[in-house]
Amino acid sequence: MARERRRRVPEGPRPHDRGPRGAAARRGRSGQGAAAAVLGVACVVAAAAAWGLWRARGGLAVTPHPAARLLPANGSSAAAAPGLFWGSYRPHVYLGMKTRSPRAPVTGLMWLLPSEGEAPPPPLRHTCEQSDRLAGYGWLRHDGLTFGLQEIRDRGLRLRTEFVKRPGGLHGGDWSWRVTARPERSAGPPPAFISLLFYVATDGQGILRPLVVEKNRLASLTGTTEELGDFTITFLQPTSEAGTGPLYASYNYLHARAEGLHRLSDVVKASLSPRFVYAPPGGPKRRYAGVDTYQGPPDGRERQSQLVVHQVTVALPCRLEMAFESGSVSDRAERLVGEVLTQELASHVAAFDQRFEEAFGLARKGFSAQEQDFAKAAFSNMLGGMGYFYGRSLVQSPHSELPQPYPEGPLFTAVPSRSFFPRGFLWDEGFHQLLLSRWDPALSCEVLAHWFDLMNAEGWIPREQILGEEARTKVPAEFVVQHSSAGNPPTFFLLLQQLLAQGAVDAPYLRSLFPRLQSWYDWYNRTQAGPVPYTFRWHGRDQDTQMFLNPKTLTSGLDDYPRASHPSPEERHLDLRCWMALASDVMAQVAVHLGEPAGDYQHMAKLLADNQLLEQHHWAKALSTFADYGNHTQAVALEWEKPRPPSPGQPLPPPRLLRVVRKPPRLQFVGGALGYVSLFPLLLQLLRPDSPHLGTLLADMRSEKQLWTPFGLRSLSRSSPLYLKYNTEHDPPYWRGAIWININYLAVRALHHYGRQEGPFRQEAASLYQELRANLVGNVFQQYQESGYLWEQYHDGTGKGQGSHPFTGWSALVVLMMSEKY
Template identity: 60%
Template sequence: MYSSSFRQTKTNPARQRKKNINVNGESRSQKDEKPPVPFQSEKKKEKRIAISKLLINISIGLCIFSLVWFFYALYMRSAMTKRAVTLHPSPRLLDAKSTSAAVSPERFWGSYRPHVYFGMKTRSPRSVVTGLMWMSQISHSDVNLRHTCEQGDGLSSYGWLIHDGVNFGMQQIRDTDFTLTTTFVKRMGGEHGGDWTWRITGKQNNTASQAPIISLMFYVASDTQGYLQAHIEDKTRLSHVTGTSEELGDFKITFNKPTSREAATNKYASYNYLQTLSPGLDQLTDIVKNSLSHRFVFNPSTAEKRSYIAVDTYTPPPQKDNPIQSDFVVHQVTVQVPFQIEVLFESGSFHDRPNQLKGSVLTEELTSLKLSYREKFEETFGLQAKGFTPAQVRFGKAALSNMLGGMGYFFGQSVVQSNYHDYPILYPEAALFTAVPSRSFFPRGFLWDEGFHQLLISKWDPQLTREAVAHWLDLMNVEGWIPREQILGDEALSKVPSEFVVQHTENANPPTFFLVLEKIREQLDKPTNAPQLQDTLPFLRRLYTRLQTWFDWYKTTQAGPLPNSYRWRGRDKDTNRFLNPKTLTSGLDDYPRASHPSEDERHVDLYCWMVLASRILSSMAQLLGEPHQEYEHTYQTLSNNSLLSKLHWSEQLHAFCDYGNHTQAVSLQQEKVFVPPGPMRQQLPVKRLVRSVRKAPKLQYVNALGYVSLFPFLLQVLTPDSQKLEYILKDIRDPARLWTPYGLRSLSRSDPMYMKRNTEHDAPYWRGAIWININYLAVRALHHYSRKQGPYQEKAADLYQELRTNVINNIYKQYQETGYIWEQYSDSTGRGKGSHPFTGWSALIVLIMAEEY
């Protein structure tokens, strides 16, 4: 029994379920209680601990990674933010002192203040500036002060008749009752850019009933650097100003008394002067206006006395934000026309001056300079040899002279914003020597305009072009971006609406400098231009690295949705406000693009600019002995007419077009405003015109026929035997589409957007008007295809002659009738429109006349 029981217990203890217990003296049997079971086995415990540790480690890792990523993102954002305002690291094209009197004395002084009717300064950041203001003494209440070029002044005409870009210039200004002629002549000598003299003459207009009395205000301002000292004689007459500055050393400005035009006899004049301080050059006009008084009397012995307005006293307000102020001296001469006045600037370092540049000496020098100018103009452009009349030749000279006289020297900082900035910041301080589109409306630098400007200037003075191009390319940041609109300095800023001040680093502008480089490259191939190689090749070599970066920037930042397609960034995003959102970056502003901006767009004009750029870069690389295969490959790819047609040819329109999210069923409608009942009606917002979309947009070609459609032709991307060229030539000559007796209109008359306003306040701009820069490209392209073997050679030759004649005749006629060259011309009447004088790219008429393409 024992052994059996022992074996059972031993072998299978789980079977022993009962035992006897005594409860209150009673014995009973009860199942054994199970031993306590652990919450988890050791193995599960270990697994859970391991998982916990793993999760903790992952969490720690993620935290560390997040922190690293956060700080890396901050670093990269900071780095990218800095890159936006970091200039290109390659050696500057121009040394900081390249425009100084020591390096470039002949160009140191000039009419580099295009925004004023007449003034001069040096090519230095803080130049002493000189200028002229005037007003007619008509009545006690009128203060019609002229200073900065303003269309609102209503002058009959003004502009340079002759200007050689370096030594002298002569300008005519037709005011209401009189005409002023402003002349300057420079003379080299000394160490600070030499001397110069102004001669101002006044004569009565035929329409004036009597000889007007006018006041001329000659002024000098130091612009925070150096000082000025006024020298007074006879209590009120400022005889001369002496001064000194870092760039000029000691100098003296003498104000001679007015004389009669016919003889050197002095005329009666009243004199006043003002000596004060100015917080900025942009405030000179206001200072003079605020100093005027009516208390003075003009009392010639030969006429009755009359009161006149003159500068008197002025107290500058306290300057808390800008404690640095400039000396400002004004010399006022009140005189009756006709008269002649001379102002002499003499450098203190010009010790061996043979005589003063005034009177007969000035007249002789001016006569010699005019003769040299006339000879050079004919040698360069040959207008007389081509049969143009003397009046037409004078018109050509005026167009060129206004371009040269519109060169300005600016210094300051652009205001920029990138995707990595929350707010606009300042670009590095920089100088810019550039031509300007319009002295009255656009007296500042524009990137795509300047390429057209330099096409003309390079024909006249290649060195001037090299300097201007170098100044622009030196503004490039490390990414390859150049601010497309240059607003440098207080004077430039004062002329620009606030919404156009900030420049965005993702926005481009057409790279028209490649047109200039193409011309330079072609000139080097001519045996007669061999001497230019000495200056040009080193220039191109210095330029090349920056051009590479610039081109790469376009390829990456302006890339389109498909391989080898391109899209302008920076279109207006407010689709509710505009009939068609503008594309300012393309240079064609309100030209119809896809109605609903999107990343799916492809822009044919930008594609063609990239063809041109890759072709010129490939050619330059070969000239300089640099690797050219990449640019040649890009050029061969993009210039393939099959690819161009695949991306941009619309079979429906038989024209090259943009592509995007588009509908033509749009119009401007009066905004619907809910008017609640009650007395609050007068506080309701003013109703606006807003865009109404009657049909949803879809991805399609933007079937707008106009300048954009012509770009494969304008930039000579099409092969001479392309059938697409036949369609383009037909569209060009069709009066219902692009042809007019005055030039090619910008948008077909049959287009729904033709001459439509873009907002209630925006008149049509590139929607039908005739623009001379595009007409120049069209005449140039017709000339090109007329000289290439192909089925359309004869047709191109006929159109070339006809279009060239139409454009020349109309611009000349408008100049004769209005006194101005204009920004654009009406396609229905040929009349000048827009800003004036517009002697930026409209001055390309000289190259059209000369047949220089």
């Protein structure tokens, strides 16, 4: 997964390289001077034309694709999709909701645990942060449409958050929240009380009018926005866990303006004061931090967001509810609170459990209740972690000097990780939708349409979507720019392949998608072509051969996986060739389905799947495996450079860890890199069932010296000289040994396929399938039980989860392995 955000120099010459190198030299004779003058004029004209072409090509990078959009401009509105209008579309916060609109009002939850005496205010919990070190959090049930149920565990506290939506009116209907807080005694001394902060904020338009009653209690607020019309939000008084009460509580509220939704935490933190006292009848008096006043920064920045915060400080256990009611609902029978909310939640949970079993059949397969709950949580976290983003990318073209703003647009997408990657990633999303399309194919088609509507005139889609200020707060500034020469594995073809097999996509949708699909496919063929016909190479590799042990290939999604030691145009990348074989086959299927000319796609698919041609381009006989080809040597290492003499009057410069090349590279197959890339002809099912190379790859998969572990297939063989090696002094191994669930899913899927095909390796593939599937499911489940999370990757020696967490992006594909849905 391309996770490291390094600024790369775009490929191709810079603008000053394209023009004349300098003024014409003066000639001694007048004739030569005249000729030089004519030549100079011609050069200027040619340079101006080249410059104009160069500038025009740069503009294409931020020009929308000319085909009709797949989604109408109001396709996400309450009128067009009322059921999806409101949702938990803020994956970066522990609990939050918003509408699918460009300037959406947002709601959210923050909380504070008590601090003793005059101590500084305790940490404010709001945005999902790995540094919070929560014992666990995530959705346990979420149907993507009407309800969600989440548990959060934090330092002796267990929070249960629930929401239910009810259709009606013209603006997406009503919804209610319930938050139940209770001590978790097994995690140490429970907190004496808690402060829960519910908030509502606007994003540049709309009005909020709070209604405050006695003792600082915010009872309700009314509001108006363009998308919602009039609405009311009511904050009920806290009750016992069972709903009896009300309980004694202290109240605070804040009505302020913020510089934007990305500054809400800052405003609340700046407004906190430790002067407040929580003094229940008959109990001790304790100080707590409460929202007080907010002055705002003195820099005069515009404060475009209204913010209203309702803070409740109450003893544990307790229950609080908040109800949103649309002003356009005229036939509301009962308010969605109290016992009515309890009954609605129970009904939705029962319906979810029944639908989940119909979709995935885990009970029928004999999985325990604990294992089924784990699968429901993994699935629900992906579905409940979907976000709706609106904004613009910043794009750097090889044909422009500076990054340019992309047109504004929306994106409805799942995200890899709520804490670390709460935004859209191109190649991740194809894997995400393999799971979600088994639940709701129409939802996956809408997500696909959102992504393809972000395509530019060249057929390129930005591979990382950082849309809006809230999304940008999670990304260092130097990594925000997207490069229009950078590709990513086209995994949406996996989704289309599955939707076609399911019969879950209709002709009108495909007809609308087809022009953009053609452009996307053509972009890869045009920009990622290899040095010889029917080969491909990832453009955009790191060019620094001094600092990196092996220059990275972030565009491949496999980041630091070993490639040719010295990047060059002569490279042939095996994984990209296999992706293009899949893409060609799916393009052919779509064309046939629509009655469009399919011959070129079928011809390309046949050639890229031709086992003889594949062997010619990528079978390394001396290595007995498939491999990349390029300018390569294995005789490289990182060594500390010899001390450099300091400049006069300057301190001694720190030593650097630099790459040393002990043997010159030469064009050859890339040795020392047996791993995931080697398996791609098997992973994407290009090998014939009777291919002897299939047997070789199966043996490598099962070899404990190579790729096999009790927890899944490791990404790089233990025999590789780069196995678990740092790429620089501060750049630890990423795809150099760890177990990744997305590639293991492709392996399990392929073994299931080959285990059903007639051939000499059928039994071996079937046996490996059962063993690998059991290892993966067993370990991911065990790590979830022990840690409370799914993880980005798993250690190949211990099976322990590592990397970012919770990672309920493609690691949730374990649910498809459990259900055997391929």
